[in-house]
Amino acid sequence: MRSTLDEVLAALDDxxxxxxxxxxxxxxxxxISDPTIRGYLTxxxxxxxAAFIVVLYAAFEKFVEDLVWSHTEFESATVxxxxxxxxxxxxxxxxSANLLAKGRLGEGRYANLTAADAIAILHECVSGVRPYKLNRHAVLYHENNLRPTIVKEIFSLTGVSDINEMVRETASLMRWNLELTSIPGPVALSSIERRLDDIVERRNQTTHTGVRxxxxxxxxxxxxxxxxxxxxxxxLYEVVVGAYLDRFYVGDPAKSTPLGKFILGPLSKNGGAVVVGKPACRIYTGQPxxxxxGxxxxxxxxxxxxxVHDQPVQAVEAGDPTAQVGLRVDFEFxxxxxxxxxxxxxxxxWK
Structure with a gap:
């Protein structure tokens, strides 16, 4: 999933x-006084x-589809x-049935998916075969542009029921809004939806009625x-990945161990630093x-x-008799x- 964010950020940087x-x-x-150049400038x-808005929307649409599909692939590989x-x-x-009924598989955007492929994928899924794969075209199918309601619908496939209600409280969007408006706290939902609708509408005007x-x-x-x-x-990435980590790690005691109550902290020091009691599992530098x-x-x-005892160490073993451990992570909390x-x-x- 991380690569999908890296890709869209690189596209936006360009x-x-x-x-x-x-x-x-x-x-x-x-x-330059040449009249041809002046006409060209107009x-x-x-x-x-026109070029800007089409490329911006295309980068966004690809990111949304890739992020949802990446999450779906990891989930289907797990359960x-x-x-x-x-x-x-x-x-x-x-x-999948709809794509088969339309009879367009094997051509155009579906060139890499034949009717036989779609049927085989469905058969694997319903027969309980492991591992199995899903049909990307079926999962990501949408007929309309990515307006707020469609974004909400697509991301509901990842288990996030109302994505824009959640993104308005993320650090990334609140930081952007604070810089723009000087208003701290969660971003107004209407502001997010209005901006997204504006991008979609401009893109539609350009592609359907021309640059003028x-x-x-x-x-x-x-x-x-x-x-x-x-x-x-x-x-969007923060919310989807957060939901993924919560479901597959925090919710599974075999995959994660709570650090426990903080004896001291958190203290801000290039991230978040705390002092905790005897560890219930091995702790090491570089550990996720x-x-x-909430x-x-x-x-x-x-x-x-x-x-430990104010001296740097590389690891502390589970059950170590050490009474307290100082720990610093690379994010604030x-x-x-x-x-x-x-x-x-x-x-x-993680990379």
Whole structure:
């Protein structure tokens, strides 16, 4: 799942580089008196905005589909088909049948999926074969643009019932909103939905009615769209991965160990530092750790430093007679948080 975020952030960085080049390039071209160049500049301003909004939406749509599919792949590799959510199994079955009925498999966007493939996948799923795979096209099928309601529907397949209600409270989106409006705390749901609807509407105007339709986007507006999309994609990732870690690790005592009550801390020191009592499991530097506030896993990282009697150590064994252990992780958390230690990194989340 981590790679899906890295990919969209790289795409947005490239788009931001393009946006920042628009004004200086246009200013340089404006110095040329050639009438052909001046005519080109007029058209270029329209094309800049059109190209920008189409690429921005395409990057977002690919990210959403890749993130949902990545989560679904990891889940299906972990649990048997009949234990997947009813919503996911229902959509997979119905849309597989729908794709078969349309008779377009093996061509166009479905070139890599034949009717025989779709039937074989369904047979594996319902017959209880392990391992099995799902039909990506069936899982991700949607007829409409990714407006807020469709985003909510798609992410419900990951077990997150109302994704935008949750992203409004993420650190990434609240930080973006604070920089933009100076208003701290959760972002207004209407603000998220309005911005997403605006991107979709501009994309539709461009693709269906041409570059001359609608208002021409300036570079400042483009930059604002990029900053919103960067924060929004990070927030979506945080919620989906948090739900994944909560379900498959925090909810499974065999895969995670609660760190217990803090004797001292947390103290902010390039992350979060606490002092805890005798460890119930082995603790080592580089160990994956999950932070949960209330009912949500909202941060994760690794153990950066361990200290016993104020001396650095690489590991502390389970049942060590040491009364107290100082521990620092690479994320900040509050005193109400519960930390969970994992025995190994999950490649879906940690590099």
């Amino acid at each position: 788009l931001e580089t393009y946006v920042r080049s628009i004004d200086p390039v246009n200013a340089a071209l404006a110095e 058209v270029r301003r329209q094309l800049d905005g 048997e088909y009949q234990r997947l959510s009813d919503r996911l199994r229902k959509k997979h079955l119905e849309q 339709s609608g208002q021409v986007l300036g570079s400042a507006e483009m930059q604002e769209h990029v900053e919103f999309m960067r924060a929004y994609c990070k927030a 750790v999950i932070g949960k506030h 009912k949500r896993v909202d941060r994760w990282g690794t153990v950066q430093e361990l200290r 509050t005193g109400s948080a519960q930390l969970y230690l994992l025995s190994a990194k999950d490649q879906a989340v």
